[in-house]
Amino acid sequence: MQLRFPQLILILFVASTAEFASAEPVDFVRDVQPILVKHCIVCHGPGKQESGYRIDLFETLLRGGESETVAVVTADIEQSHLIARVTSNDPLVKMPPKGTGLENKEIETLKAWIRNGAKGPFHIITNANTEHWSFQSIHSPPLPPTTSSNADANAVDAFIHAKLHKAGLSHSGKTDRNTLIRRLYLVMLGLTPTPQEVREFVDDQNDDAYSRLVQRVLASPHYGERWAQHWLDCVRYAESTGYEINRRITNIYPYRDYVIQAFNDDKPYDQFIREQIAGDFYKQDAATGFLVAGPHDTNPSPDPRLTAMQYQDGHDEIIKTVSAVTMGLTIGCARCHDHKFDPITQEDYYRFQAAFAGMSYGTRRQQGKENDRMLTEAQSLEVQLTSLREEAAQLRDRHQLFEPIDLREYDEEFPSVLTDTIQFKINATNDGNAPELDDIEIWAKTANDAPSINVAHRDRGATATSSETAKGNQGKSADLLLDGSRQLLLYFKAATTTDVWIQIHLDKPYSIDRITIKPRGRAVPVDYEIQVKTNNEQWRTIINSKTRYPHLTDTRSADAMKLSGLTPEAIATIVDNTSQLRKLTQTYDRLKAGPQIYVGKIQAPRVTHLMIGGDPQKPGKVIEPGFLSVFEAEQTDITNTEQARRLSLAEQIASSNNPLTARVITNRIWQHIFGTGIVDTPSDFGINGSLPTHPELLDYLASYLIRKDWSLKELHRLILHSATFQQSSESNTAAHALDSSNRLLWRFPPQRLEGEAIRDSILRASGKLNPKQFGPPFQFFEKETSPFSKKVPLAEFTEEGWRRMIYGEKIRLESVGIFGAFDCPDSSQMTPKRTVSTSAIQALSLFNSQFVSRHGQFMADEAQATHPNDVVDQINLLFLRTLARKPSKPELEAVLPLVKSQGLASLGRVLFNLNEFVFIN
């Protein structure tokens, strides 16, 4: 491991950098730790530390306890107090105090370990549950002796074969080349091969034909699209927020593109993880879309209980995703209490929350070329901007106008006047919409030395009336101007844009001299008068907006604008300047913000509390960011910047010494090749998860992955070259009787294709697949009439919609037409393993839909154009396009009458519905 971030990484990585030099290295976890656990942990463990000596943390194991003697001195047995105590003959000194003490062999192991440098692990196991297999270090096991006579057999086969042999089973024979290429393409690319690709491979007589095919497949740009989908399933990526508003997120797709590109580039997996947690550090901003891709409730409310719940739920999504996707740990279970099964404490959960305490759902600047370009362009506008601003200042000066209003809060001041009724007459707003106001405060002096008080408050007895107010879900009446506070949903809104009036009636006459106006940033009154009267007097105007210079956002035309003492020409000049300045400012601000993408907003981290019982209303003690306590990770006493918190977490997860990370991804890769993982609970490697069917194989492959610098393509290559992958998938009744679920892999397991692969393969077979990669998604639904209206699936697509399904807009909760019914996840929950169900709805969709029949027609049209005169050739071509093989004689006989009576397109529709088509065989 490289010391990439010396400022973050203290002692613990140092201890693990060097390989053991000795011929028979002592491994701490394998050899030393069991001795410590057996003899010492009860008195010197996490629960109890006799004499202050604690051995479950590597640092204190070496340092020793209260006695000031150092327990372990590297390479010096004489000076190591630990050895002195376990070898002493003095019953008062000897450890452990009871029993016969350590065996000589054990003492020799300890000595050898110290002699070799007392190298330690990254993690030390601290509690009983941690003997669970997945928490143990990964070791590459030796290959079992092979009993296979298969010439293609590789390391993978050695492990598979050993188990098969034990069960009295063996591999099935090698599958034929047509099946093999179709399988390889569907597994690796999610697409059927083209007839030409099939022919080339089938006819290739060279020994390395298959190797070259694998190479080609791994180099295909479609590889990333296929494997990104698996990853996005785990992350439950979608392009809307979910929950009741389910607002579209139109700028999160850069994350989807990042994942596709990362797979295609074979980005080392450890770096892939680091970037997704702390991509801002690596100038890979799109990568942190990982953290905010889950569902989140954005419905705003002034209710603090709801807001607190939304924060906790939003962060829960982040914690669950990070831990389950990368490490196969269900840390989410520890939100309310310590994990029931795994050694994860409730504090661990909140340590994770603290690591993400500054991360929230929202957009952020994407660093990089585009950002630089935009900033440079913004800079180039500054001269013009300054000149326009100066011109505006001069105009205001020349015409002696007051400064413009403020969109959020400003004061109108005037000579003191005694009154009990104040009227606002509004005739225009900055954006032409019906005026909105949050609050109006009217200030009166009650005594010379007393501060002014706001007399326009309903608690003082003030009341308000107005012209007609807007109808909405919430009240918009004028009393809301007098509630003394800005409230999210409770504000005044008029029904009309012009001729609006508001009257405020004070409880008695006051001498007032200042009015604070609090607009809402939009629909801000810009043409208004403030009038007063007492008793039955006439209204007297005390403020007129005509005396103010227009605000930058004021979109009134020169004709509609009146300014005190100005000629129409002078007003036109001002309006012209304002309009230019507004447009330029908008452009400037947009450029200055750079590209904004939905990959998490970063702010200063808030203080994290452990929530008692997981209740957002019951904060307990303050929790600092950190890693799981089961692993002796370093307690990061770093400066604790927001980024450092995530970076530190990323490092600990992506470490080669983390026993989970490599195993989890290896298992996912295996699962998406063979349908089921070696561990069939792919996001739960905890006690409650399944045990691996082939633990040694998993560790062999995980070690292999790390050894190959975390190259997933190398891992793929190894597995794809196995005889296990290349064997037949056909039934074998005898083997089925022994292992009906085929977990031992006596055949290649047939698998139902995902909805995406079915659609993509139909498009490829019809010749219409649009290979365009990346960028904004295509639509699956008709344009809505309102954000809440039902989404209606599109029946027809154009070329844009014939891109691969991963480029289709993923609306949370909405199942896309036809293919959604094939168990496409709705992105609410992490889906590391899709369910595979069969329903009549699927059959109806696939058999009756216009989409399928239309592409059957396209496929037929092209076959007829290729082979205009020979119906058998046409049929052959359709079979090749869909099944990568030609029909058998009985099949040909079965389909010919159909083609003759209903046309070739009808056969296309049939082929797209076949079991063989929707399965990887």
Next chain:
Amino acid sequence: MHNHLLNRRGFLDQSRFGLAAVALASILDSEELLADGSVSFDPTAPFKKRPPHFASSAKNVIVIFCAGAVSHVDFWEYKPELIKYDGKPLPGNERLISFQGENGALQKPLWEFNRYGNSGKMLSSLVPHIGSCADDICFLHSVHTKSSTHGPAENLMSTGFNREGYPGMGAWVTYGLGTENQSLPAFVAIEDPRGTPQSGPNNWTNGFLPAAFQGTAFSTTRPISHLTPAGNQPADGNRALAVLNALNQEHKKHYTTDTDLSARIASYELAAKMQLSVPEATNVDGEPEHIHKLYGADSKNQTKSDFAKNCILARRLVEKGVRFVQLFNGAYASGGKINWDTHNSMPDLVPGHAEILDQPVAGLIKDLKQRDLLKDTLIVCCTEFGRMPMFQVGNNGRDHNPEGYTVWMAGGGVKGGFSYGATDPFGYKAEVNPLSIHDVHATMLHLLGLDHTRLTYYHNGLQRRLTDVHGHVVHDIIA
């Protein structure tokens, strides 16, 4: 070679999609609820009827979901103190901030309450028809929930979790019990004629259960998509289907042990059957006039008439052996115009909503009863939360109240003319025998013969349940 497949004229003539003679293979595993709570089912027939954990009183469920949140203090729970303290602040919560902000003074019910039935139940005068069924209804007045936003609260009511992606009640029940009629979907969601509820399909999602258990959404106004072939298909789909079947059988010869292939073959047969059975089931117009009148389907109020037809559809489905029907009354947020979310203008809006709900729902209860189906059919009328006993500041509507509200049940073995639990004297907080949504779910499952702690499915690290880790059966309401 497979010409005999094309000769089943009787069936084929009726259907452009008739797949005849698909062998429903006899490869059935045993169907049962396993000891660990997960359900073993045959993938070729996921809806095959399965026995419950224990003998049950209810066989089917109709949930009437009043989207937008019905005001319990205006409809179901009579609160004399609220009338007495009208215009006064809520004691102890004088300036309560709730979902939309500040609340004003206590506001008595806007409409009179009347006594109904032999039980003398006090209910709003806006629901006289439901009132006339009071002796069949069991009111739970002390339900409380966890969220004050519609989406999450709807999720909780329908799935047991306020987050998204957990299976709906109907998915759990059909996963546990299968269904009686193999030619109709086991779990049907009937949306309101005015639109989709706030949380949309998450109300009837299969979540992490196999997709087969997802609710199928259709109604009298919205058919199932792709039920009939798109316009550009050859008229005789049977020929294509027969060839499809022939090729699938040919392929299956090499995969004799693969039940999922048989399941796909069978699914085309079920699809063909559904082409006949679904239009037949949704043919509400074929019901006699007196039935239309009973439900109010003859109303000039189009929404009421459409909702009434959905209620008739619900009855028809249950009658034909559909296990679970989720029937929505009210659509999405709309300023209280097309659902119950009346933050303002309650005096204007609520009577209209009541009119749409009242007679059709009462008609459903009465019709089931006269057909002797009410004893087997559990009706649950729910909503996502209650409404405040106060008006919102500056407004004439009530804000969301998750602290206490009413769910009522009828039939399926619950006590009729019975009320359980209560909110505090003003109707704000569940006080007497408070019930969580999990308790409601546990009780529903119990009435169906399912132990809520034993109906489980493994997902991401846990044996998941409808009731999470909570829930107690309310035995007091069971007859």
